[in-house]
Amino acid sequence: xxxxxxxxxxxxxxxxxxxxxxxxxxxxxxxxxxxxxxxxxxxxxxxxxxxxxxxxxxxxxxxxxxxxxxxxxxxxxxxxxxxxxxxxxxxxxxxxxxxxxxxxxxxxxxxxxxxxxxxxxxxxxxxxxxxxxxxxxxxxxxxxxxxxxxxxxxx
Amino acid sequence: xxxxxxxxxxxxxxxxxxxxxxxxxxxxxxxxxxxxxxxxxxxxxxxxxxxxxxxxxxxxxxxxxxxxxxxxxxxxxxxxxxxxxxxxxxxxxxxxxxxxxxxxxxxxxxxxxxxxxxxxxxxxxxxxxxxxxxxxxxxxxxxxxxxxxxxxxxx
DNA sequence: CCTATTTTTGCAATTGAGTTGCATTTATGG
DNA sequence: CCATAAATGCAACTCAATTGCAAAAATAGG
Ligand SMILES: [Mn+2]
Ligand SMILES: [Mn+2]
Ligand SMILES: [Zn+2]
Ligand SMILES: [Zn+2]
Numbered sequence: 001x002x003x004x005x006x007x008x009x010x011x012x013x014x015x016x017x018x019x020x021x022x023x024x025x026x027x028x029x030x031x032x033x034x035x036x037x038x039x040x041x042x043x044x045x046x047x048x049x050x051x052x053x054x055x056x057x058x059x060x061x062x063x064x065x066x067x068x069x070x071x072x073x074x075x076x077x078x079x080x081x082x083x084x085x086x087x088x089x090x091x092x093x094x095x096x097x098x099x100x101x102x103x104x105x106x107x108x109x110x111x112x113x114x115x116x117x118x119x120x121x122x123x124x125x126x127x128x129x130x131x132x133x134x135x136x137x138x139x140x141x142x143x144x145x146x147x148x149x150x151x152x153x154x155x
Numbered sequence: 156x157x158x159x160x161x162x163x164x165x166x167x168x169x170x171x172x173x174x175x176x177x178x179x180x181x182x183x184x185x186x187x188x189x190x191x192x193x194x195x196x197x198x199x200x201x202x203x204x205x206x207x208x209x210x211x212x213x214x215x216x217x218x219x220x221x222x223x224x225x226x227x228x229x230x231x232x233x234x235x236x237x238x239x240x241x242x243x244x245x246x247x248x249x250x251x252x253x254x255x256x257x258x259x260x261x262x263x264x265x266x267x268x269x270x271x272x273x274x275x276x277x278x279x280x281x282x283x284x285x286x287x288x289x290x291x292x293x294x295x296x297x298x299x300x301x302x303x304x305x306x307x308x309x310x
Numbered sequence: 311c312c313t314a315t316t317t318t319t320g321c322a323a324t325t326g327a328g329t330t331g332c333a334t335t336t337a338t339g340g
Numbered sequence: 341c342c343a344t345a346a347a348t349g350c351a352a353c354t355c356a357a358t359t360g361c362a363a364a365a366a367t368a369g370g
Contacts, residue, residue: 020337020346041327055349060328062347080235080356081327096273101282109273116267116286118251123293127256130287131271138278175317175366196356210320215357217318235327236356 006033009088017069024054028062029071029086038075038083038106079104096131102140109133161188164243172224179209183217184226184241193230193238193261234259251286257295264288 010029014021031047032039039047045059063084066072075083077099083106096109112131120126136142165184169176186202187194194202200214218239221227230238232254238261251264267286275281291297 022337022347024348057329057350058348065347076231076233076235078231080231098273098275098279107276109275112271112273116271118253118264118267118286118288120253120264120288120290121262121293123296124253124290125296126288126290128289130285130289131273132285132287133273133275133281134283134285135275135279135281138276141278141280177318177366179319212321212358213319220318 006030009033013071013088017071019065019069023052024058024062025065027052027054028059029066032066032072032084032086033088035085036089036107038073038085038108040081040083044084073108075106077104077106094129094131096133098133098135098137100137100140101134102136105137105139107137161185164188168226168243172226174220174224178207179213179217180220182207182209183214184221187221187227187239187241188243190240191244191262193228193240193263195236195238199239228263230261232259232261249284249286251288253288253290253292255292255295256289257291260292260294262292 007026007030010026010033011021014025014029027048028044031044034047035043041056041059041063044063045054045056048054063072063074063082067074067084071087072084073087073089075085075097077083078101081104085106085108089108095111098107098109099105116129118126118129162181162185165181165188166176169180169184182203183199186199189202190198196211196214196218199218200209200211203209218227218229218237222229222239226242227239228242228244230240230252232238233256236259240263244263250266253262253264254260271284273281273284
């Protein structure tokens with residue numbers, strides 16, 4: 001019994017949507033599946049197999065499409081850049097996010113128990129509550145960081 | 156005894172920073188002080204007194220400067236646009252934000268009591284927790300909305 | 311007041327993520 | 341294999357925000 005590769009998993013998930021199974025879709029989704037953390041458009045692009053030669057616009061469109069299909073999760077960061085992770089990585093139900101204030105990396109965290117109720121002004125309707133923990137990630141940490149946490153670096 | 160106008164208040168706050176008291180700084184801060192909700196760069200620009208003739212870049216720089224001085228509060232929204240409100244409007248200590256998923260408007264909410272602790276991966280350091288309530292504001296609300304809540308309108 | 315020195319401001323050009331229009335290619339059903 | 345709808349590639353574009361640099365204030369000192 002051979003293991004299911006991210007590529008197989010991606011292909012499988014895309015088939016289930018009923019839409020066309022295309023190379024860009026499979027490649028992009030399998031990149032997301034291989035990553036622990038949420039990836040920017042650029043990170044996805046650079047992690048595609050060498051020579052894949054998928055157009056940047058197509059990557060944008062595929063990421064958007066994956067999100068619509070519920071196969072990916074789209075997260076807004078402080079740096080005005082969208083990040084995506086495979087929805088398979090998500091826990092069902094509401095969960096919190098971690099955002100590194102140094103490198104910008106975003107991570108999905110364990111589901112939170114106490115969803116604190118907030119009082120809204122009259123006429124306002126609540127749809128969802130988002131909890132984001134800001135802090136410094138392990139790589140950027142001041143003590144054991146690989147490349148010292150100053151200067152907005154990327155990993 | 157005449158009331159303290161937002162203009163006076165702005166002038167006063169800026170004097171206390173020790174930096175130069177300039178027209179753009181006073182005007183921009185007093186616009187923020189007059190607003191209940193967080194304003195985008197464009198909203199600030201359009202609310203400046205007619206004929207103020209402050210350069211857009213200067214508005215960007217003043218907003219950034221006010222934030223550094225602790226006189227304003229800078230908020231990132233889903234629409235990749237920064238919003239600012241006068242820090243005077245803020246409650247001391249942590250508070251939640253409301254973001255309208257239709258028009259994008261951002262509001263500071265009352266301080267939240269139960270700040271739920273989240274478990275972070277090893278090596279990660281927590282600095283702050285942000286709570287954002289997503290929903291529909293009174294203006295965009297489906298029932299009594301002035302201009303029906305569809306199509307990403309501005310107010 | 312004046313003037314010197316230091317900030318700020320204005321303007322033009324630039325960045326960078328993301329989007330759009332349209333022609334071409336590709337997946338898939340028959 | 342073919343028809344056809346759907347997806348992709350490419351170039352141009354949008355739009356918030358930033359940068360470099362010269363011109364214009366603000367204030368400290370005389
Ligand atoms: Mn998530
Ligand atoms: Mn706030
Ligand atoms: Zn980091
Ligand atoms: Zn609204």
